[in-house]
Amino acid sequence: MFENLQEKLQRTFKNLRGQGTITDENISEALREIRLALLESDVNLTVVKATIDHIREKAIGTQVATALSPTEQIIKIVHDELVEILGKDTAKFKFSSQPPSVILMAGLQGSGKTTTAGKLAAWLKKGGHRPMLVSVDVYRPAAREQLAIVAKSVGAQIYIGKTGDDEAGTPLVERLAKEALREARNFGNDVLIVDTAGRLGIDTALMDEMSKLKALLNPSEILFVADAMTGQDAVNSADAFHKQLGITGVVLTKMDGDARGGAALSIRNVTGAPVKFLGTGEKPDAFEPFHPDRIVSRIMGMGDLQTLLERAEEKLDRGKAEEFAKKALSGDGFSLEDFRDQLRQIKKMGSMQSILKMMPSVGPFQGLQQAAENVDEGQLTRTEAIINSMTTKERLNHEIISGSRRKRIAAGSGTSVQEVNQLLKQYGQMRKMFKGLGSGGGKMQRRLMSQMGSMGRGGGFGR
Template identity: 80%
Template sequence: MFENLSDKLQRAFKSLRGQGTITEENIGEALREIRVALLEADVNLNVVKDLIDHIRARAVGQEVMTALSPTEQVIKIVRDELIALLGKDTARFKFASQPPTVILMAGLQGSGKTTTSGKLAAWLQKGGHRPMLVSVDVYRPAAREQLKIVAKSIKANLYEGDLKGETAGTALVERLAKEARREAIITGCDTLIVDTAGRLHIDEDLMDEMQRLKALLNPQEILFIADAMTGQDAVRSADEFHKRFSLTGIVLTKMDGDARGGAALSIRHVTGQPVKFIGMGEKPDAFEPFHPDRIVSRILGMGDIMTLIEKAEEKLDRKKSEDFAKKALSGDGFSLEDFRDQLRQIKKLGSLQSIMKMLPSVGPFQGIQQMADQVDESQFTRVEAIINSMTKKERANHEIISGSRRKRIANGSGTSVQEVNQLLRQYAQMRKMFKSAGKGGMLQRKLMGSLGGMKGMGR
């Protein structure tokens, strides 16, 4: 989402390179470029003005450190101010002292409330909680059916309720909400997530219904679900909802899209409420707490290594990774079966594009993010299909694969003999490279030490 903004900010910082000191003149030129970059990213005008004023005051004031170059000084100041804008610390999630904790999901139609309700339930389950979902959108049967499908996919409790042929309206909404809370208590669910009705625009009926639900349920969290793709419209809607219901937080959906990112940078400043979560895709686990410092690192092209490490800790089998490292760096090397297993491990982290975009786009990693858009994800599927089409014996010893067997493998995997040959060549080169690197055991000890240390890094 932030690629364009990141590119433009990097160009603004370049204008300071080669300067001996920061002056009113050269900082003025850099700030003009930063201002244009933020406005083009659809950041709220007042937010841009305040941000530029703060950066200017610090850049030409006494806080400048002589140990840093002008470019480094400005990048540090911009980083600090963006983090302050987004809320400095990761926002805490509130839980009731007496279960169930009630979470009211608010937002306009199409913002992703139902999908986000399921993602939030999955996140809570991962933390050891027992959530229950309920849809009180009695106006759109498809919405209730969608939540049922979502709940089933993540094996979460769902209260459907009996509509009993009643007329859709606030009375029915209130009855379903009360029954769901009672059911959560009876079944031992410690969290109730209430998926409310949305509209194509804010209207009084929607606001009145939300007000009554708030009074009835006394929720610990009122989360506004904002579609990041809608830019400043999402910010204005969030502000209106906050004025009426005192929101406790924001969830930004579709953050993996190609929107300009202005909503993410504006919404906390305008509403005064923190962004608590972001949705990064359609899958239930494509949902993560909002870390302001990590988002700012992405914006400034510094990557997001901490999130990548946390994903690796959560998704990867550490023992398998250690076993693979030992084999790869030993004299015996690793088999094609080991190679296939490692590909499967990598796929658990998400698309290769998303992984590459978490790496810095400056320094030794420069150009990696640009290459991410050229990655052919289907190549992984073809490689796995080729290896699956081999016999166990062939996967253990690739040298026994003759020309006729290569043709059979190509037919079995739906690929060409050339692709089979290419995979085997690359695999042989990789084995040779690892074996050479692992001689003497030095690299193996370093790698194993790194793997051992990763567990503590994400905490």
């Protein structure tokens, strides 16, 4: 989502190398490049101007610290400024002192509000909460049915309610909201997520309805869901909702698409409301809290190892990982069955592209970001299919796999003999490298890093 900005900033920093002091002369060109990079990433013009002014003010005349080069000094200044724009600290999620806490989902049609409500429920469940969902969108055809399907997919409770007339004359939207709140209390749900109706644009009817729901439910959070691919339109819509409703946070969806990231860098500065979550895919778990410092690290090419480690801790089986490491580093190595188990573990963490893009793009890891673009995700599936087509005896002892067996395995997995040969060759190389690492060979460690890079550039997992 920030690849274009990251690439341009890295190029700008390289041009500063070799300077002893940061001066007006050698910073001006860098600031022009940074300004252009921010604008091309669809960052709000006012935000860009303020950012450039702050960087210039902090950089001009600054003596380069003994431990830092001018490039590193500028990187630090830009890093700190971007963190300042995004809000420094991760915005905390608010809960009511008296459950259930009500979360009001707001946004325009097509922003991904209903899907986000389900993802939020899944995220809350992982944190030990008991969310209930309700849709008060009585206008869009099948809107309430859609939320029911989403709720079922994440295993969350949902209140359906009846849509008939109310004898007391209470508007249907308000009645559904009140009934859902009562049901949440009765069933012991500590969170009620209310999926509201959207419009094609901001109008009086939409805002009146949202204001009534806010007064009726006294929500702990009013989350504005915005499509990040709409760029500055998302920022403007968030600003309009904030002025009339006082939103407490923003959720940016479709951040895995062609979004240039400008909305993420603009929203807090323009609206005053923090970005709280990012939607990064279609699946229920493609949803993550917005950490400003980690996002800036990604932009600056420093990667996001903290999020990667958290994902690994959540998704991977530690016992299996330790068992694999023990086998891999022992003299006996590991079998193709162990290799298949590790592929399955890796797939739990998401796509190889998403994993590689969380690695730094500087220093010894410089080639990984480029490798991410060439990853063939289908290769992991084909590799697993090849191993699945082997007998247990073959998986435990690859040396018995003769030419006739390779033909049978290729036919059974829907692949070619060449692909089977390639897998066995790479597997053999990995066994040797891991064995060298187990004996403490520093050269083998370097060879392992080189092999990983070649696989990403078009070897085992590349196109």
